[in-house]
Structure formats: C-alpha cells, structure tokens
Amino acid sequence: xxxxxxxxxxxxxxxxxxxxxxxxxxxxxxxxxxxxxxxxxxxxxxxxxxxxxxxxxxxxxxxxxxxxxxxxxxxxxxxxxxxxxxxxxxxxxxxxxxxxxxxxxxxxxxxxxxxxxxxxxxxxxxxxxxxxxxxxxxxxxxxxxxxxxxxxxxxxxxxxxxxxxxxxxxxxxxxxxxxxxxxxxxxxxxxxxxxxxxxxxxxxxxxxxxxxxx
Amino acid sequence: xxxxxxxxxxxxxxxxxxxxxxxxxxxxxxxxxxxxxxxxxxxxxxxxxxxxxxxxxxxxxxxxxxxxxxxxxxxxxxxxxxxxxxxxxxxxxxxxxxxxxxxxxxxxxxxxxxxxxxxxxxxxxxxxxxxxxxxxxxxxxxxxxxxxxxxxxxxxxxxxxxxxxxxxxxxxxxxxxxxxxxxxxxxxxxxxxxxxxxxxxxxxxxxxxxxxxxxxxxxxxxxxxxxxxxxxxxxxxxxxxxxxxxxxxxxxxxxxxxxxxxxxxxxxxxxxxxxxxxxxxxxxxxxxxxxxxxxxxxxxxxxxxxxxxxxxxxxxxxxxxxxxxxxxxxxxxxxxxxxxxxxxxxxxxxxxxxxxxxxxxxxxxxxxxxxxxxxxxxxxxxxxxxxxxxxxxxxxxxxxxxxxxxxxxxxxxxxxxxxxxxxxxxxxxxxxxxxxxxxxxxxxxxxxxxxxxxxxxxxxxxxxxxxxxxxxxxxxxxxxxxxxxxxxxxxxxxxxxxxxxxxxxxxxxxxxxxxxxxxxxxxxxxxxxxxxxxxxxxxxxxxxxxxxxxxxxxxxxxxxx
Numbered sequence: 001x002x003x004x005x006x007x008x009x010x011x012x013x014x015x016x017x018x019x020x021x022x023x024x025x026x027x028x029x030x031x032x033x034x035x036x037x038x039x040x041x042x043x044x045x046x047x048x049x050x051x052x053x054x055x056x057x058x059x060x061x062x063x064x065x066x067x068x069x070x071x072x073x074x075x076x077x078x079x080x081x082x083x084x085x086x087x088x089x090x091x092x093x094x095x096x097x098x099x100x101x102x103x104x105x106x107x108x109x110x111x112x113x114x115x116x117x118x119x120x121x122x123x124x125x126x127x128x129x130x131x132x133x134x135x136x137x138x139x140x141x142x143x144x145x146x147x148x149x150x151x152x153x154x155x156x157x158x159x160x161x162x163x164x165x166x167x168x169x170x171x172x173x174x175x176x177x178x179x180x181x182x183x184x185x186x187x188x189x190x191x192x193x194x195x196x197x198x199x200x201x202x203x204x205x206x207x208x209x210x211x212x213x214x
Numbered sequence: 215x216x217x218x219x220x221x222x223x224x225x226x227x228x229x230x231x232x233x234x235x236x237x238x239x240x241x242x243x244x245x246x247x248x249x250x251x252x253x254x255x256x257x258x259x260x261x262x263x264x265x266x267x268x269x270x271x272x273x274x275x276x277x278x279x280x281x282x283x284x285x286x287x288x289x290x291x292x293x294x295x296x297x298x299x300x301x302x303x304x305x306x307x308x309x310x311x312x313x314x315x316x317x318x319x320x321x322x323x324x325x326x327x328x329x330x331x332x333x334x335x336x337x338x339x340x341x342x343x344x345x346x347x348x349x350x351x352x353x354x355x356x357x358x359x360x361x362x363x364x365x366x367x368x369x370x371x372x373x374x375x376x377x378x379x380x381x382x383x384x385x386x387x388x389x390x391x392x393x394x395x396x397x398x399x400x401x402x403x404x405x406x407x408x409x410x411x412x413x414x415x416x417x418x419x420x421x422x423x424x425x426x427x428x429x430x431x432x433x434x435x436x437x438x439x440x441x442x443x444x445x446x447x448x449x450x451x452x453x454x455x456x457x458x459x460x461x462x463x464x465x466x467x468x469x470x471x472x473x474x475x476x477x478x479x480x481x482x483x484x485x486x487x488x489x490x491x492x493x494x495x496x497x498x499x500x501x502x503x504x505x506x507x508x509x510x511x512x513x514x515x516x517x518x519x520x521x522x523x524x525x526x527x528x529x530x531x532x533x534x535x536x537x538x539x540x541x542x543x544x545x546x547x548x549x550x551x552x553x554x555x556x557x558x559x560x561x562x563x564x565x566x567x568x569x570x571x572x573x574x575x576x577x578x579x580x581x582x583x584x585x586x587x588x589x590x591x592x593x594x595x596x597x598x599x600x601x602x603x604x605x606x607x608x609x610x611x612x613x614x615x616x617x618x619x620x621x622x623x624x625x626x627x628x629x630x631x632x633x634x635x636x637x638x639x640x641x642x643x644x645x646x647x648x649x650x651x652x653x654x655x656x657x658x659x660x661x662x663x664x665x666x667x668x669x670x671x672x673x674x675x676x677x678x679x680x681x682x683x684x685x686x687x688x689x690x691x692x693x694x695x696x697x698x699x700x701x702x703x704x705x706x707x708x709x710x711x712x713x714x715x716x717x718x719x720x721x722x723x724x725x726x727x728x729x730x731x732x733x734x735x736x737x738x739x740x741x742x743x744x745x746x747x748x749x750x751x752x753x754x755x756x757x758x759x760x761x762x763x764x765x766x767x768x769x770x771x772x773x774x775x
Contacts, residue, residue, distance in 0.1 A: 081273035082302075082381040128267060136266040136275060152394070185266065204237070204246055205259035212260075214236045214394035 026190040027126070027197060036109045047108070048097070048188075058096050060173065066100045067110040071130050074103070077137040085150040086140040086180075093173055095138045098182040102128050136185070142211070143168070143178040154213045161210055162200055171199065171210070239396040243317055243329075251317060254330045263306070263393075265322040271306070277320045278309040285312070286346040290467045291512040294365040295355040304353045307387040313342040340462055351460040351469060357385045357415070369417045377404035378414040385415075390460070407446060409453035416454070420534035420551050427453060431487050440481035449487065456482065457532060467509060475511070476504040479526045490646035498640070500658075501651030502529075517553060517561045518578040528552075529571050529648070542631040543567040543611060548648065557611045559597060569610050572634045573597045586656065587664055589716055590736045590748060591724045599718035605727040606734070607719025610634060616732060618755060620696065621686030637662075637677060637717070664712040666740050670705045678711050695756040698774050707765055713737040714750075728752055736762065744770045 023029055023044065031043040050065035058064065076088045091099055100106055104127040121127070128135050147153040154167065156178065161170035168177040171184045185207060186197045194200070200207050208214075236242055236259065240249030244259045256262075265277035285308075287297045300308055309315050316334050318327030336342035343350055355361075357380055362370045371380060378389050390411060391401040398404060404411040408427075421427055429449035433439050443459075446452045455471075457478045463469035472478045476496070485491035496504060502524045510523035519528075526532075534551025545552075545568040554562045554570025555577055565571050576582070577597030585594060593599050600610045607614065613629040622628070634649070639659040641652040649657045656662075662677035670688070672679055679687075688705055690696035703709040711717075716735035725735065734750045741748065747761035747770070759771035 078273060080271075080382070082379075083274060134267070134269045134272040134275075203257040204244065205261070208260045208264075209235070209237070214260075 022190040022193040026193075028188055028190060034108075036107070058093065060093055061097060064097060066097070067106050068096060068100045069103050069105050071099070071103055071105055074099075075131040075133045077133050077135060079133060083150075083152070084137075086137065086142065086146055088137045089139045091132070092139045093179060093181055094183050095181040098186075098188070099128075102126060103130050104128075105130065138181050138184075140180055141176075141178050142172060142180045143176070147213075152213050153211055156211075159210075162206065167211060236394045236396075239401070241393055241396075241401070251329065251334065251336070253318060254328050256318070256327045261322065262317060262320060262327070265320070268321065270321065274303070274306075276306055277322050278306065279315060279319050279321060280305060280309050281314055283308075283312060283314055283345050286348045288348050288350060288352040288466075288469075292468075292514055293352070295352065295357070295361055297352055297355055300347070300354045302354060302381050302384055302386045303388045304386045307391075307393070308343070311336075311341060311343050312345050314345065343461060349461070349463045349466045349469070351390075353386055353389075355385050356383055358383050367418055368415050371415075374414055377411065379403070406455065407451050409455060412454045412458075418533040420531075423536060424532075424534050424551075425449075425537050425547075426456060426532055426535065431482075433482075434486050436486050437484065438481070440487055449482065465509060474505075474508055475525050475527060479532070492646060492650055495640040495645060495650035495652075498651035498653055500653070500655050502649060502657070517555055517574055519575045520580060522575070522579070522581050524575070528574065542633045542636070543569060545571065546647070555597065557597060557601065567611070568633050568635065569600065587712055587716075587737050588739055590738055590741075591716070591720055591730070593718075593721050593724060595721075596718060598721040598723065599716075601719070601721060603722045604719045605722060605725050605730045606732055608632065608637075608717055608733070615727075619682075620690055621683035623681055623683050626681050632681075635659075636681075662712075664710050664737075666710065666713065666737075667708045668710050669708055675704075675711055695774055709740070709765070713740045713764075740764060744768045 024031075029044065030037045030047045037043055037047065046065060048066050049063045051063060054063040054065065055061060055068065056064070057068065072090070074091055076090070078084045078088050101108055101122050104121055108121060132138070142153070142156060144155040144157055147155040156168040156172060157166055159167050161167045163170045171180075173179040173181045173183065183199075185199055187199045188197060190197050192198065192200055194202070196202075198207055200210070202208065237246070238248060240247070240251070242248055242259050243252050243262045244256050245253050246257070246259075247253070261277060263277055264275045266275065269275040269277060285300055287299070289297065310317055313336050316326055316329070318329050318334065320327065347353070357368070357371050359370060359372070362368050371383070374380065380386075381388055390403060392403050393401055395401065398406070398411075402411055404414060406412075413421075418424075426449060431449045432447050433441065440456065441447070441452055444452055444455060446455075449456060457471060458469045459471050460469065464471060464473040465475070468475075470478050472481065480493040480496075482488055483490065483492040485494070495501065504525050507523040507525055509525070510521060511525035511527045513527065529549055529552060531549075531551035536547030536550050538547035540546050545565055549565070549568060549571055552565050552571055553574065554565030554567070555573035556562050556567075556570055557573075559573075559578055562570055573596065577595050582594045585592060598604075600607050602612045605615065609631045610633070611631075613631060617628055619628055622630075626632075635647065637659060638649040638657045639645070639647060639652070640650045640657070641654055641659055652658055654661055658677055660676035660680060661673055663674045668674050672684055675684075687696060688701045690700075703714070704711065714736060715733040717733060719733065720730040720735050728751055729749050731752045736748065736750075738748075742763045744761055744763040749761050750758055751761070751771070752758045753773075757773075757775050759773040760769040761771045762769050
C-alpha cells in the first residue's frame with residue numbers, strides 16, 4: 001500500500017508538473033466558482049473525466065464523464081472550395097468530446113455523475129455551433145498521400161512538428177495517426193500555456209505552417 | 215565529413231523551403247514581414263487573411279472584412295465572355311488590393327491590427343488595383359469549352375497545364391497568382407518569360423510564327439526603353455508584354471501598355487529596337503496618320519470600314535506579323551493575319567493579297583475624300599478602278615489588258631503584277647516598305663507631278679519612270695506614237711502624265727475599251743470638250759484619235775497613227 005501511495009504520488013506530481021499546472025487559471029479551469037459547476041468533489045477534472053464508469057462510446061475517449069452532443073449531422077467545411085482535396089467527415093473521435101461542450105447544444109454541467117442541473121453553456125466566442133463550415137475542417141484523413149495530392153500541405157511522416165516528433169505522431173489521431181481533430185491544434189489541458197489553448201505557439205503562424213506548406 | 219555534409223544539406227533544405235514560403239514574401243504582413251506594408255506588432259502571418267473559426271467566406275477560412283464595393287468591369291470589343299462583379303477568391307484578394315480596406319481590418323480581432331501610419335496602405339503602388347477594374351485582366355468569368363469555342367483565340371480549358379488553375383470553372387485572381395508562393399515574381403504561377411503564363415490560356419492565331427514571338431532584337435539603349443518595367447531584354451522574351459499588361463493598363467480596353475495603340479508600336483518601331491524607323495515615316499507630311507485616331511480600329515470591326523480611321527492594326531496584325539517577303543499580289547509577312555475585302559467586295563477573314571487590305575477603306579467605305587484630280591470619269595472606289603473586267607487598269611489584281619507596253623523596265627513585263635505599295639509607299643530609297651508616310655502627296659514613293667505646265671524631267675515623273683523607261687516613252691523609235699504623243703505633250707507642252715492617264719484604272723461600269731484603253735481618262739481641269747466631244751478613240755495598236763480642247767488647241771479629231 002505504501003508502495004502504491006508512493007507511486008501514485010509520483011504520478012500525480014509528474015502529471016501536475018507536466019500538464020495540470022497549466023490547466024489552472026486557463027479557460028478550462030472550472031474551479032473558479034462558475035455557478036454551473038455543481039461538482040463538489042472534483043471541480044478541476046470532473047467536468048470531463050471520471051475514474052469510474054466512464055462513457056466509452058467514443059473511441060480514444062479518456063475516462064470520459066461529460067454527456068455527448070446528440071447532434072449527428074454537422075454542417076461540414078468545404079462547400080464551394082476549389083482547393084480542398086481532403087474528404088471531410090462528420091466529427092468523430094476526440095473531436096466529439098470537444099463538441100460535447102463547444103457545439104453549444106449540451107449544458108456544461110451535463111455530466112452523468114454530476115447531477116446535472118442543465119445550466120451553463122459555452123460563451124459565444126467559444127461556441128462553434130453545429131455549422132462547422134466556417135471552421136477549420138476536422139475529422140479527415142491527413143496523410144502523405146493527401147499532402148502529395150494537395151501540394152500545399154507538408155507530408156505527415158517526414159515533417160517535424162516542432163514538438164519532438166513528426167506531425168503524424170505529435171498531432172494526428174486514430175489508429176493510423178492520420179486523423180486531423182480539434183486536438184491537432186488545441187491542447188485542452190493547456191500544456192504549452194498559450195492563449196487559445198494551442199498545442200504550440202502560433203507566433204509567425206508557426207502552428208498553421210507546421211502542416212500548411214505556404 | 216559526413217555530418218558536415220548532412221548539416222549543409224539541412225541548411226540548404228531549410229533555405230530552399232523558406233525561400234519558397236509565404237514567410238519571405240510581401241504577403242507576410244506580420245511584424246516579421248518583408249514588404250513595405252507590415253504590422254508594427256502582430257506576430258501571426260496567416261491571420262491577415264485566414265482564421266480557423268468563424269470564417270467568412272467559409273472557404274478558404276476567410277478572416278477579412280469586405281465592403282461590398284461595386285467595381286467598374288473590364289470590357290472590350292473582342293470580349294466574348296460575360297463579365298460580372300468579382301466573386302470567388304477574387305473578392306478576397308480585392309479586400310486588400312482595391313485599396314479600400316486597411317490590411318489590419320480582420321474579423322478575428324476586435325480591433326484593427328496596428329500597421330503604423332506609414333505602412334497601412336498601397337499609396338500609388340501597382341498593387342493597388344482600385345475599384346476600377348476596367349484596366350485589369352478580366353476575372354470572375356466562366357472559362358469553359360463553349361467560351362473557348364465561341365472566342366476561338368483561347369485554349370480549351372481542359373488543356374490547361376499545372377500552372378494556371380480555374381476556380382470552379384472560373385478565371386479568378388488565383389488563376390495567375392498564388393498568394394502563398396512567390397516562385398515567380400508577383401506571386402505568378404508561371405514564368406512571364408516568352409509569356410509562358412499568358413499562353414496557358416491565350417491561343418492567338420499564328421502567334422507561334424510571329425516575329426513578335428521569335429525576334430531576338432534588343433533595345434539599342436537610345437531614347438526610352440520599351441521594356442522599362444520588364445526584366446527581359448528581347449522582343450521574344452517580352453512577348454505579349456511588349457504591348458500588353460495585365461494590370462493598370464494605360465489603354466483600359468485591350469490592356470495596352472501605352473494609351474494610344476501607335477505608342478505601343480513606336481516604342482520599338484522607332485529605330486531603337488527594330489532598325490526600321492516607322493515613326494519617322496508617319497511623321498512625314500503625307501501619311502496614314504495613325505496619330506489622328508484613338509483605338510478606333512476594332513479587330514472584329516465590320517468591313518468595309520465605315521468609321522473613317524487608320525491605326526497600325528488596320529494593316530498589321532501584331533499577333534501574326536512575320537518578316538517574309540512575298541511577290542505581288544501576295545501580301546508580305548508584315549501584313550499577315552489581317553482582314554480584307556477581295557476584288558469582288560467580299561470580306562475575307564485573312565487577307566491573301568495586299569490590295570485586299572487597302573480595299574477595307576479605299577473601296578466601298580463611305581465618306582472617302584474626293585479625288586485630287588477631277589476626271590471625265592470620276593470614281594473613288596479603288597476596288598472598281600482595279601476590277602479585272604475594266605478596259606484598262608494598273609496590274610494590281612491581275613496582269614494588265616495591254617499586251618504591248620513599250621518601255622517597261624526589266625524585270626517588268628506585260629504580265630507583271632504590282633502592289634498598291636509599288637507606287638504608294640514611304641519615299642526614300644532606304645525607307646521601310648509600305649505606305650506609312652511620304653513627302654509626296656498621296657503617299658507616293660517618288661515624285662509624281664500632276665500640275666499642268668510642269669517642265670519635263672526625270673524627277674517630275676520619277677514615279678512613272680521607275681517602270682516606264684523615260685527614253686523609250688518620249689523618244690522611242692518603236693513607233694511614231696511615242697514621239698507624236700508623249701514627247702509632244704509631256705516635253706514640248708509640259709503636260710503631266712496625269713492629264714491623259716488615270717493611273718488606277720477605269721471601271722467597266724463607266725468606261726469602255728474604245729475610249730478608255732491605256733488608262734485614258736482626262737483631267738477635266740486641263741482638257742475640255744470640243745464641239746461637245748471629249749474623248750479618245752482607239753483605232754488600233756498605238757493608233758487613235760482625240761476629240762477635245764487642250765492648252766488652247768482643238769482636236770476635232772486629232773489622229774495619231
């Protein structure tokens with residue numbers, strides 16, 4: 001037991017140093033007394049995560065706690081574009097977790113274990129809505145083949161992300177490390193401590209130009 | 215050694231990739247930017263045009279505010295496409311390049327990005343297209359197979375190579391420009407050398423063999439460079455851009471570099487690129503005065519020409535002109551590719567014979583000048599004067615009617631054919647060919663006196679004597695006729711050739727072979743009737759009688775045998 005406690009402490013300290021230290025005071029820090037956050041025991045993480053009985057309906061969902069959006073059909077990006085080569089699909093994978101709050105259809109406090117009172121929605125500027133046609137496309141396959149076909153994208157397996165590895169390993173999701181999702185640009189835990197919860201700095205548009213060969 | 219090479223490779227790779235990136239272009243308007251117009255504090259580059267959320271238009275993630283400006287559109291007499299207000303990505307480009315919206319005015323920032331007062335507008339730069347697009351290459355038009363078919367001078371869109379791209383079948387700014395990559399200058403998608411970019415779409419008839427496509431001529435560094443805004447140094451390299459520009463064209467219609475069409479021509483044809491100085495010829499007192507008209511020639515104008523004008527392009531097609539010399543009546547390469555009117559009055563899309571070009575204006579057109587000389591039979595339609603059914607005519611459209619002309623200078627003979635420009639051309643032995651300008655009236659190549667009582671000399675009738683040997687005509691021993699008629703009248707009585715001869719010809723509709731053979735058609739200011747008669751009657755070869763009064767003498771008749 002002592003050993004377990006020690007290990008847990010080490011893990012917690014590690015996590016705290018690595019990520020959660022930045023979560024505090026970020027936009028995803030829900031401990032600052034928002035009226036909608038009725039979770040009494042775990043205000044910081046409990047809005048999204050639970051250690052038990054997690055929602056497993058979304059692949060790759062990390063111990064998910066929040067109710068998912070019931071919206072099945074979002075308006076997708078790309079209509080009328082003469083330059084889009086990717087096939088944009090309905091939001092899937094981890095992007096569905098983001099949309100659980102950010103499509104504006106589900107109350108922020110609507111977690112299955114949190115005795116939801118159905119109050120609180122994301123602020124207007126953070127509400128992407130169910131019309132995603134004006135937002136950067138997500139849930140599409142971005143691989144070397146797409147980069148070749150498009151001509152304006154870097155190949156994912158040979159281009160460094162600036163975060164230690166290649167684009168595919170550091171920024172893409174799915175079994176093939178080839179799915180562009182919300183988390184390709186955003187780190188919900190604010191590890192990098194950058195406004196807009198970005199994965200990496202966008203000074204000199206570095207984030208955009210990581211993938212876009214412009 | 216190996217690691218060093220690797221480092222060099224990576225540095226080189228980095229340099230190459232950066233040099234082709236938007237980062238190193240003037241479209242990087244961030245504080246790290248390279249152009250004159252840049253923000254004083256904004257670090258993001260993409261943000262001036264793109265946002266990842268709440269974009270409008272949604273594709274391509276647009277971040278700029280627009281004003282809904284109504285633009286003045288390009289138009290021309292040869293435009294087959296239907297032009298509308300700019301749309302698609304062109305609207306996006308214009309959100310900076312019409313000069314009406316500050317570059318820092320974007321959607322994703324609550325307040326305008328600061329540019330500092332000196333760096334937020336184009337001023338008078340060529341990049342500022344303004345809201346008047348009438349002087350810019352047309353955009354936002356459907357470019358499809360049916361347009362290619364109806365226009366005839368643009369390529370089938372399916373043949374576009376990887377350079378020029380259409381946007382949903384439309385020509386947009388992005389067809390020629392890639393705002394993200396400045397591989398070629400001005401963000402162009404292909405090289406302008408040899409007008410490679412233009413020729414992606416444009417398919418001018420005969421351009422391939424045109425001298426303006428092939429000439430290696432260079433500017434001789436005298437006067438003003440014809441290519442002052444170009445980095446290319448030969449006619450061939452400049453190609454389309456010898457005369458045209460895609461933006462802020464001085465002429466608006468036809469997108470010409472200079473406002474008047476002749477200025478475009480004279481920038482080279484003034485002796486400084488082409489050694490032949492055409493401008494000097496046009497400046498002579500009698501000329502096809504192209505200065506007198508402004509873009510009056512329309513490439514697709516109805517023929518015959520009804521609105522009197524003359525422009526270089528009436529006789530020359532700069533897209534097809536060549537340098538080859540032809541034999542009469544076939545037109546020279548310099549005139550190749552122009553329209554014409556044939557001897558029967560029918561329009562021809564591509565003239566074959568030189569006179570067909572002249573007939574566009576000097577035949578059936580209204581409001582022609584009166585003849586300088588008042589003749590018994592008056593005719594201002596040159597086409598009718600040279601009709602091959604006429605009793606006599608100078609051999610323009612076919613060999614002449616007279617089988618025995620004495621004194622023709624070799625290689626001329628009775629079956630020869632000549633050009634209009636054999637007589638009507640710039641004077642001066644070394645002058646460039648063609649009727650550009652002359653010191654002699656009617657743009658004569660040599661002096662041709664028509665004033666009565668002119669003392670005979672070689673110079674007085676040099677024009678005629680160039681083909682008709684002076685000695686033979688005046689003193690010829692072949693028959694008495696020459697002495698009796700020519701010497702007596704031309705030398706003794708100082709009568710010009712033109713008093714008896716009408717050099718063009720006498721229409722069969724007005725004259726006949728008895729009275730009007732040998733180009734006889736009297737100048738009625740010199741010759742008057744006698745006993746009501748004013749005529750020449752041919753009675754045989756070099757035989758005839760005159761019924762008239764001339765220089766106070768009455769012929770009633772006077773017979774020459």
